Amino acid sequence: MKKWYARRIDAWEQQLCFRSTNRVVRPFDWGTEWAAHWPQVGLVTPNGSPEHYIKQLNDAAVKDSHAFFGYEPPTDFKLTDGLLRFTSAARTPYPENDVVHARYFPAKSNKAVVLLPHWNAPANGHLGLCRGLQKLGIASLRISLPYHDFRMPPELQRADYAVSSNIGRTIDATRQAVIDVRSCYDWLQTQGYDRFGVVGTSLGSCYACLAATHDERISVNVFNHCSTYFADVVWTGLSTQHIREGLEGHVDVDRLRELWMAISPVSYLDKLSRRSTKSLFIYTTYDTTFLPKYSRDIIQRMRDYEIDHKVVVLPCGHYTMGETPFKFLDGYHICSFLKRNL
Numbered sequence: 001m002k003k004w005y006a007r008r009i010d011a012w013e014q015q016l017c018f019r020s021t022n023r024v025v026r027p028f029d030w031g032t033e034w035a036a037h038w039p040q041v042g043l044v045t046p047n048g049s050p051e052h053y054i055k056q057l058n059d060a061a062v063k064d065s066h067a068f069f070g071y072e073p074p075t076d077f078k079l080t081d082g083l084l085r086f087t088s089a090a091r092t093p094y095p096e097n098d099v100v101h102a103r104y105f106p107a108k109s110n111k112a113v114v115l116l117p118h119w120n121a122p123a124n125g126h127l128g129l130c131r132g133l134q135k136l137g138i139a140s141l142r143i144s145l146p147y148h149d150f151r152m153p154p155e156l157q158r159a160d161y162a163v164s165s166n167i168g169r170t171i172d173a174t175r176q177a178v179i180d181v182r183s184c185y186d187w188l189q190t191q192g193y194d195r196f197g198v199v200g201t202s203l204g205s206c207y208a209c210l211a212a213t214h215d216e217r218i219s220v221n222v223f224n225h226c227s228t229y230f231a232d233v234v235w236t237g238l239s240t241q242h243i244r245e246g247l248e249g250h251v252d253v254d255r256l257r258e259l260w261m262a263i264s265p266v267s268y269l270d271k272l273s274r275r276s277t278k279s280l281f282i283y284t285t286y287d288t289t290f291l292p293k294y295s296r297d298i299i300q301r302m303r304d305y306e307i308d309h310k311v312v313v314l315p316c317g318h319y320t321m322g323e324t325p326f327k328f329l330d331g332y333h334i335c336s337f338l339k340r341n342l
Helices: 002-017 032-037 039-043 050-063 127-135 167-190 203-214 230-236 238-247 253-259 265-273 292-304 326-341
Strands: 078-080 083-087 099-105 111-116 139-143 195-201 218-224 278-284 309-314
Touching (some): 032 167, 050 253, 111 127, 139 167, 167 195, 195 326, 218 326, 230 238, 265 292, 292 309
Parallel strands (some): 195 218, 278 309
Antiparallel strands (some): 078 083, 099 139
16 A cells, blocks of 8 residues: 555656656856855955865855855835835846845734745745735745746746756855845834744745744744755756756766755754754655655754754655645644744
8 A cells, every 4th residue: 555655646746747848958057157246255266176166165155154144134125015025135147036026915913934935936836825824813925036936037937047057056046045035034024023934845945944044033944845955955856857967977966065065954053053943844755856865864963953843744745745635734734833833
């Protein structure tokens, strides 16, 4: 029975994953030019290979990550018909991408969360969860991630610039995402909220973990899919096979892990452990995108650091978590955790 069920879930996962036929294998690029505006760039001399230079930048970013993910708060917040817009404090060459969009669901309380959707989520994705939280008296901002929906450059059909075989651009997109999320709390404070949580799914979970580590205002975290290293998910995931194809022949997974250390949650668990937070980790038994062993790894590290957390394991896969009945189970665990702890 168990093997039959596993085969059914796997077949369903394959169907859901590969219904998208517009994935593009993009050329490999070190992307060193994307580091031009990182705070640590002046501390590292670009001697030697691009790989060595990016590794040095990663080391410097991890060492002073509060500077790396630091920012000057935006001043041009504008709310129109439930859509908050402001200029990102981390600029890129793409004007569309530098205007942050976040859908606002107000509530008559002092509690609010920022919700980060999954990679390539549609503009209306996760709004049902926001409405559910609103009914529980918890406000939310559903942010559009860098290079997604409203923020997508016209030459793209997918959010390829958020995660790709361009090493530097992937780091820069992650840095921008974390800064944009932190900026959302600046605006929420002006609306009278002072109890804050974060909810991230898949790629959004990685961003959420980085934001929660570096912003003391965030006290309750929900990581919907979780992993230790950014590189491991990209290298082994079903949905990122085309990215691995662009990387292979230039780097292997061990080298890639070092190149993306600054955007890997595992790099900052010691810092997270110094804060008083409560975290919910949700992962799935049959996940072929965030392999369960990576989820178990970061959860074990949470135990080692004695970080307050709860774990939920759902009997589905990565994509099937968004399907009936699993999406309702997932939503129940998220909402009940936030209601109880925020």
